[in-house]
Amino acid sequence: MTKEDIKRGKIVYYARILKPVGTYEVNELLIRTVDDDYFVGIDKHDKHAYLFLYSSLNELIFDNRQECLDVVLEAENNAPKVSDEKEYEEY
Secondary structure (H helix, E strand, C coil), X not given: CCHHHCCCCCEEEEEEEEHHHCEEEEEEEEEEEECCCEEEEEEXXXXXXXXXXXXXXXXXXXXXXXXXXXXXXXXXXXXXXXXXXXXXXXX
């Protein structure tokens, strides 16, 4: 995918990977704004807007859902285990 492929109204897939909190998901975005330096996609389900630089193409932004899913699954499988349990030292 190249910068020229990003057009208003195009559907793209965002590999949302947040390792510190253990979030790994694929979001379907509709491109709403295209500028020289950045573009904005809006989530089709919750209407959240995400701003991206063109350097995100083929790393976090894909036009193929399966390719995006593969990146997310690989990141999830290689991630350290995140636990919400707190360790306390007993005295």
